[in-house]
Amino acid sequence: MRIGIIGSRGIPNRYGGFEELAEQLSVRLVKMGHSVFVYNGHRHPYANKEFKGVRIIHKYDPEHRFGTVGQFIYDFNQIFDAHWRQFDVILQLGYTSSGIWQWMLPKSARIVTNMDGLEWKRSKYNKLTQKFLLRSERWAARHSHLMVGDNIAIEKYLHDKFGGQAVFIPYGADILKSPNPAVLEPYSIQPGEYNLLIARMEPENHIREILSGVKYAASQRITLVMGNLDTKYGQELIRDFKDARIRFLNAEYNKEIVDNLRHHCHLYFHGHSVGGTNPSLLEAMACGATIVAHDNPFNRSVTDENAYYFSNSDEVSHWIDTVEKDDKTLQMIKRNTNAIREKYNWKSIAEQYELVFSQVRI
Numbered sequence: 001m002r003i004g005i006i007g008s009r010g011i012p013n014r015y016g017g018f019e020e021l022a023e024q025l026s027v028r029l030v031k032m033g034h035s036v037f038v039y040n041g042h043r044h045p046y047a048n049k050e051f052k053g054v055r056i057i058h059k060y061d062p063e064h065r066f067g068t069v070g071q072f073i074y075d076f077n078q079i080f081d082a083h084w085r086q087f088d089v090i091l092q093l094g095y096t097s098s099g100i101w102q103w104m105l106p107k108s109a110r111i112v113t114n115m116d117g118l119e120w121k122r123s124k125y126n127k128l129t130q131k132f133l134l135r136s137e138r139w140a141a142r143h144s145h146l147m148v149g150d151n152i153a154i155e156k157y158l159h160d161k162f163g164g165q166a167v168f169i170p171y172g173a174d175i176l177k178s179p180n181p182a183v184l185e186p187y188s189i190q191p192g193e194y195n196l197l198i199a200r201m202e203p204e205n206h207i208r209e210i211l212s213g214v215k216y217a218a219s220q221r222i223t224l225v226m227g228n229l230d231t232k233y234g235q236e237l238i239r240d241f242k243d244a245r246i247r248f249l250n251a252e253y254n255k256e257i258v259d260n261l262r263h264h265c266h267l268y269f270h271g272h273s274v275g276g277t278n279p280s281l282l283e284a285m286a287c288g289a290t291i292v293a294h295d296n297p298f299n300r301s302v303t304d305e306n307a308y309y310f311s312n313s314d315e316v317s318h319w320i321d322t323v324e325k326d327d328k329t330l331q332m333i334k335r336n337t338n339a340i341r342e343k344y345n346w347k348s349i350a351e352q353y354e355l356v357f358s359q360v361r362i
Helices: 017-031 068-082 099-104 127-143 152-162 181-187 207-216 232-240 255-264 279-286 297-303 313-322 327-342 346-360
Strands: 002-006 035-041 054-059 089-093 110-114 146-149 166-168 194-198 222-227 246-250 268-270 291-294 308-310
Touching (some): 017 054, 017 089, 017 346, 035 068, 099 127, 110 127, 110 346, 127 152, 146 346, 152 166, 152 297, 181 255, 194 255, 207 222, 207 232, 207 308, 207 313, 222 255, 255 279, 268 279, 279 297, 291 297, 308 313
Parallel strands (some): 002 035, 002 089, 110 146, 194 222, 194 268, 291 308
16 A cells, blocks of 8 residues: 555654654554655654655645644645645544645545544633634544544544544553663652653643642652643743742653653653543553553543542642552553553554555555
């Protein structure tokens, strides 16, 4: 098959979940014998035209100049170019800024769209933007031959709302095989003596509730907060939580560092609430972290009973002061890593996408 992947910032991954999916999937599909093309923004640090057998198509992406408007232009450039590539299948990652261009998708290709989470519910967007995203979701569903939900709860939502044209295929993660505590030295922390929160600084990630729980807990363990602190919300959090036990750090993209921070922490906080299967949750499971997650259907469908859940800051404080690495916690960690091996591994996920691409062409 000749497969095009649009909607990410590009590969190799330098940003987030869709980029990791594009990289892991495209490389494996090439090994399976398919011809795969991935679109990259023109400013992506990887300038070559091929990556591990995957063809890279660089297109103008002015997001650095125009912000959100630039994302719409980048999506237009990808979809316009796809008309001349004679793809058998196009995998579209998300719809937030590509929804208005759905009518331009080439009629000769079968369109499979990973619908991500409930973007229109994100509190960072104003009411007008939320209304647009709800409509964009409908446009993407209408022009897709098949929709992919990365979470059972998302797949059910898509099926109930748009009919039987949705399937569940999760994200994946790689199990940390060789932990290295030396990675912690620059942070002046010891294994098991700190808690960790890694997230984009957005209200729906419940960072404020988590940090309030830290503030009022009796425990003296520090909590590292890692993310995009230069945003307005990030600056508000830094201003509001001046506590010796809370240490703010800029986002880190070195996988070895992040994986070891997750593995060696006492508790890993996951506050995401409106996405599907958030990649960082799977990565925490793969690293053997003890997870304290926001209580919602998306997180529960992934971790089941193998996490401690919170709905408010009081519950965060409770878990900080009571959870220890006892037999119960160690069994939870073991079941999470087994879930990564058996369900959330990239090899299986690539095979599921290949099957879906083959079936959608029939």
